[in-house]
Structure formats: structure tokens, C-alpha cells
Amino acid sequence: MPQTPPQRSGRPLRVLAVTNLWPSDGSYRGIFVQRQVSALRALGHNIDVEVIAQSRGKRDYLTSAPRVRRRVRDGRYDILHVHYGMAAPAARLAGHPCRVLSLYGSDVNSPRQRLLTRLGWGGSKARIYVSGRLAQTAGDTSGHVIANGVDFKLFQPGDRLDARRSLGIPDESKVVLFGADPRRPVKNYKLFHAVVSELRRRDPRVQELILSAPGQPERDLVHKYDAADVLLFTSVRGSEGSPTVVKEATAMGLPVVTVDVGDVAGVLAGVRPGAVVPFWSGPAGGDPPAEFVAALADQVATVLACPDRADGRGRNAWLDERLVAERVVEVYRQVLAS
Template identity: 35%
Template sequence: MKPPGDHVAREDVTERSAGDYLRFVPQVVSESLEGYDVVHANYGLTAPAALAQVRLPVVLSLWGTDLMGEYGWLSKQCARYCDAVIVMSEEMARELGEPCHVIPHGIDMDRFAPRPKSEARPEVGWDPDARHVLFPYPPSQEVKNHPRARRVVERASEEVEADVELQVVYGVPHAEVATYMNAADALLLTSEREGSPNSVKEALSCNLPVVSTDVGDVADRLDGVSPACVSDDDDELVAGLVDVLDDPRPSDGRDAVRDISLGRMAERIECIYESVV
């Protein structure tokens, strides 16, 4: 056994400021004159640009940090002027405090499907004999709490009779994410807040066990799934991770996410478009 370290797979990720979104206002206003029927703002900071045009109805999708983070006040103000608002979880609906539709973001179950680790690990260059814990976020995003993930993995590694590696993967092409998930033994999420994290749903679709803090709709998604662990207590997160790493095995999570496929999400959003036009 060796102490776990971070093994990073990434491409450059550029953080956007509020000003980066506002500079698109003239373009959105201009484009709105080109025969569209509705403007759909995906993410709270795009809402001011969508509302800057006054001809077309506006649908706003909120994702999590845009409602519950630094600019949550702006998302809430904009939501009042939108014709329909979509949130990812019941927790977000309560936080918004306005009429809204709860539609978790859908996942591509064809892309995120189980594959043997023996196939996936050579493709990402991971040690075939080690235990691999996937952390799919940039360490720079404080809300994801990378330091806590490291602590949990370090403690779990002390109880597992194998090398344990924390794999920090972000900024890679989305088409490759499923390969990393199928190469891993567990997905670890230590976020302080979330809406309906896609990484958890994608992991479930790959039958990858999930160990997570109790944020957003994660507890609902993992209800009845095994193996899985949801807790805000470090000791319980460590125990949940040890359970998976000590006896690596797939979860039965794929059945739990069949109701949130991309097709089902599209059908529900289309109904909202029809209601506001």
C-alpha cells in the first residue's frame, strides 16, 4: 500500500466572470430578431442577456451554483421576469421560492454505459492493480471541496490492502468521461452544495459506485442503490469508500436513472416551450 496522491487528467479550463456573460447582450438582442419563438437561458448569468430582448418569452434553466452560490441573488431577481423557470432538484425549488419546473438534466445512457475495467483502464493509462477513486472537478472550484476528498481518500487508503489513487479528472472531452468512469472503482463527491450533479447520474448510468455528501438530489438518486453512500460525516464517507475499495464491484445504479434520459428531458422541456409561446 502506498499513500494516495492526486493523478490529474485535464485540459485548460477558463473560469468566466459575470462580465464575460454580459458582453453577449448585444448579440443576443440581435439574434432574437431572427425568427425565433423563445429564448432559453441555460445558467443564471445568461438570464440578463435573455431578458434584454423584450419580444420573446424567456425560459430560464438554473443549474445549482448559479442559484445557491455567489450570484444567487441575480438568478432569483431574473427568475421573476422569466416566463418559465427550470431547476434541477426540489432543494433548488425551495431555494428559489418561486413557481418553477423540476427537471433534472438528462444523461446520454448510450454513451454512459457499463464497460469492463480491463478495457477502460489501458485507455486512460491507469494502474490495472490499484484502486482508483474518481474526483471529476477542478481543485480550484472551492465549492467542490477537493481538500476534503483528499482527506477521505487518504484515510480510506489506510484500511485497504491495495494502492489507492485519487484521480482528479476535469476539462477532458465529454465523450471521454464515460471511459474514466468505467476505469474507476468509485466516484467521490465532496461538494458543499449542488443542484442535480450530472457526474453522479452519469456514474449511476455506468454502474459506478458513488460516495457523496448529502447535496442537491443525490440522496434521492442513490436511494435503493447498492453499493452507495451519502453522508455529511467524514467517518461515514470513509467507511463507504472502504466498503467499495476493499471489495470492488459495480453498483446497480443504471436502473435508477432510466427516467432521466436525454429523450425524457427533451420531451418535458418541449412541453414548457409550448406553454410559453
């Protein structure tokens, strides 16, 4: 829920961010970590980054500890901030006394990843969860809840028709946005496609638009948000912590219809138009029942019938990444004070 950020105070801090999530080769993997690092730097703090695994392969989870330890020894950092639980075991062996661990979703929700996270979080002085639901799942009553922020300067509403023309989309189309790479199973494009197919059966003007594309500039993301009528978010149950695209959509004034994952219910509380649809009561695996597909389609159809923008930008001003970065710095200073 919205919180008043602390006032800036104290000297600039030196921080080493250790993460296995970082954009590379045109991907958006870990873009939320990169944006937080950028926001902290904009506040005047000195942030270095050590990326483990990724291009080095999964073996680096086991072999990266000496490299991280050398950086900690040579860098004289105030804080070692670990982003994502899979990176925690290597950072734990670095021996830094002021370690902060941020947890994002699957590192808590996935049983196998949760085991590695637990192995690594011993000795951390503070844990940050991107949603209250995630902290509850982890059983961590002392964790801080700080959602990832959004660049409100970049993600602000523009002209829908201009955006459509720049993308070659007919003015009269009803555009449903998929906010991820369809090749990622956890994002559940299969469900999205089923809902869009049902919507097309009702109205042939409905078409899909894919947000993700390798190497596209961020300005193209903004155009796609502008061009769309609604974001339909369909991730697998238990897979998300605090989905960035949902928050970006609210900053853009784009209505959102979503399954109930992560912190979407809180982010979209009171935002209209839009809807959060509970998952069906049956098992998470397998094909979704036709009634669930129809329920999502009904909510999307309601939004498509209303041309108005959503009012999420004003309601969620607390998600501005600068305010979020100030809250992260306050956690740093609490750790140093303790």
C-alpha cells in the same frame, strides 16, 4: 423523482439559448447545457446559442443585452431559453415574450448570484430547476423540476480491466474517482484528498483518479468511469443543483459515495452499493472534522470491499437525455400555449 415523459407532438420549434456556461478551450464548463442543446436538436428542433461573458469577460454581463436583443429581433424565435441565472438580466432586456429560465445551483444558492438571478427572471414564463431542493431554496412553487440528462449511449459500462490497462492502472488497485477539476474550490478536492489519505492508511492499494483533464475526448471520460471502483463526490455544502458526474456514474453502473448536495439523495435513492453522507452539523467553512472524514472513508471502504457494479443504470433510465429533452419541449409548448 422519475416521471413519464410526454409524447412528441407539434412542429419543430426555433429556440435561442442564451448562456454564460458553454464548453470552450478544452474545458467542460457548461457541458450539461451543450448536451441539452444537442438532445433538443436530435429531436428536430432548431436551436441557436448565444454565449455571454466567458471569453468576453465579466463586463459582458452588462454589455451583452443589445447583442442578445438583435439576435432575438432577427431570429424570429419561438422561445428564448436562458441557461443560468447570471445570464438572465441581459436576456430580460431582449423583450422576448416567451422566455424560459433554467437554474442550476449557485445561481440560487449563492446570495450574490441569487440577487442577479432575481433581477433577471422577471417576465419569464417558466422556470426550470434541476432539482426539487433548488426550487425549494428559491421559494418557487410554480417552477418545473427537470434534472439534466445523461447520454446513455455514450455512458454505458465496459470492461474494467481493459479500461485500467488503457490508462496504465494496475489491475489490483482500488480506484477512487474525483469527478472534477481539483483546482475548482467548490468541488472540495481537499476533502477528497483527506478521505483518500485515510483509505490509503487502511489499504495501500487505494489510489485516486482525476476525471477532468483539459481537452480530453469524452471516450476518455468513459474509460475513467470504467476503471474506477467508486466515485467519491465531495462538493462544498450548498454548491450543487444536480451534479452531472453523479448521474453519469449511475449510468455507468459505478457506485457513488457522496456528500448530501443537490439532488443526489433522489438520484441515488435505492441504488446499491453506494451512500449519501449528511454534512456535519457545524459551520460549512474550515476543515471538516475527523469524524466526517472517517464516515466518508467507512462508506467508501464498504464499496471497495464489494466488486459488484451499482444498479443505478436501470433505476435511473428516466435520466436519458432524450427523455429529458422531451420534457423541456413540453415546457416550451406550455409557454407558447399560454
